[in-house]
Amino acid sequence: MQLGVIGLGRMGQIVVDRVLDAGHDVVAFDLDAEAVATAADAGATPAEDLGDLAERLGEEKRIWLMVPAGEAVDATLEELEPHLTADDVVVDGGNSHFEASVRRAESIDAAYLDCGTSGGPAGAELGFSLMIGGPEWAYESMTPVFDAVATGPAGHDRMGPSGSGHYVKMVHNGVEYALMQAYGEGFELLANGRYDLDLESVARTWNNGAVIRSWLLELCEEAFREEGNDLGDVADHVAGGSTGTWTVQEALEQEVPVPLIYQALAERFGSRADDGRFGRRLANRLRYGFGRHEVQRREE
Numbered sequence: 001m002q003l004g005v006i007g008l009g010r011m012g013q014i015v016v017d018r019v020l021d022a023g024h025d026v027v028a029f030d031l032d033a034e035a036v037a038t039a040a041d042a043g044a045t046p047a048e049d050l051g052d053l054a055e056r057l058g059e060e061k062r063i064w065l066m067v068p069a070g071e072a073v074d075a076t077l078e079e080l081e082p083h084l085t086a087d088d089v090v091v092d093g094g095n096s097h098f099e100a101s102v103r104r105a106e107s108i109d110a111a112y113l114d115c116g117t118s119g120g121p122a123g124a125e126l127g128f129s130l131m132i133g134g135p136e137w138a139y140e141s142m143t144p145v146f147d148a149v150a151t152g153p154a155g156h157d158r159m160g161p162s163g164s165g166h167y168v169k170m171v172h173n174g175v176e177y178a179l180m181q182a183y184g185e186g187f188e189l190l191a192n193g194r195y196d197l198d199l200e201s202v203a204r205t206w207n208n209g210a211v212i213r214s215w216l217l218e219l220c221e222e223a224f225r226e227e228g229n230d231l232g233d234v235a236d237h238v239a240g241g242s243t244g245t246w247t248v249q250e251a252l253e254q255e256v257p258v259p260l261i262y263q264a265l266a267e268r269f270g271s272r273a274d275d276g277r278f279g280r281r282l283a284n285r286l287r288y289g290f291g292r293h294e295v296q297r298r299e300e
């Protein structure tokens with residue numbers, strides 16, 4: 001199979017590598033020439049622009065977008081549109097808002113799959129978890145690629161119609177915020193509590209058989225190992241927040257109570273005052289663990 005990949009950053013490069021590893025061909029484009037060169041070094045065919053990419057893909061194009069959510073997706077689709085027909089399939093693997101995905105699916109000629117992607121750059125070796133929305137035929141036609149990018153056949157599924165993939169990923173991120181908040185609070189109590197504890201050892205012990213073991217907890221263990229028991233100069237400033245905000249907005253609209261997710265989001269916003277709260281400093285470091293997002297550091 002041949003796949004066009006547009007957006008070759010932390011996530012897009014993994015899509016390229018995994019699809020190539022599975023024996024497929026990739027045509028790659030990014031606004032950043034260095035990113036295109038990296039993909040070419042990995043074995044992809046570099047494209048000069050989106051027209052060149054479309055031409056190289058020929059009939060029945062299969063295209064994966066891994067650009068930042070928002071304007072970059074609309075700009076890419078606008079430029080691709082003259083080259084697309086109803087036989088083509090475009091996948092948006094980024095964290096787009098589900099309503100934007102429904103709008104895009106209705107406005108382009110190609111079939112459009114909204115694909116929530118989880119696992120982050122650190123999950124490159126295992127593969128991703130993919131939550132996909134859109135026409136069934138388009139999902140089926142992309143199965144070889146989804147098998148390659150995900151952990152395998154069990155790592156992806158069609159959630160339902162257009163929008164449902166990004167809807168499920170939005171809620172996934174809300175859960176991610178709440179879990180990070182829960183671990184952060186627990187470790188904050190342990191760090192400030194009655195005993196002088198080795199927090200890496202606590203996390204490691206919990207990760208071996210405890211009810212609350214998880215990948216995020218493994219990343220807590222890694223954070224204490226690499227930053228130290230007191231998290232060193234990791235700042236109380238948790239960036240991001242858009243997907244959690246959307247989750248809370250949707251919960252309000254559906255009148256579904258999500259107090260933990262809301263509280264985690266509120267803590268994030270509260271962290272922007274940087275008053276040194278340990279739990280939020282851990283959340284800051286965990287975002288590097290799972291997403292390679294820049295760690296905000298305290299100023300000397």
Ligand SMILES: NC(=O)C1=CN([C@@H]2O[C@H](COP(=O)(O)OP(=O)(O)OC[C@H]3O[C@@H](n4cnc5c(N)ncnc54)[C@H](O)[C@@H]3O)[C@@H](O)[C@H]2O)C=CC1
Binds near residue numbers: 012030121
């Ligand atoms: N980093 C993570 O843990 C995860 C990220 N995502 C989502 O995946 C998408 C990509 O994220 P990352 O790879 O982390 O971002 P990134 O910033 O590392 O890479 C984005 C790439 O897109 C390129 N780009 C931007 N506008 C473009 C355009 N108009 N045409 C072509 N290329 C363009 C940039 O030059 C850059 O190479 C985002 O929607 C993000 O929210 C989803 C799951 C996890």
Ligand SMILES: O=C(CO)[C@H](O)[C@H](O)COP(=O)(O)O
Binds near residue numbers: 119241242244291
């Ligand atoms: O989707 C992700 C992980 O599942 C991305 O890492 C996303 O950036 C996380 O959200 P935020 O930036 O708000 O922390």
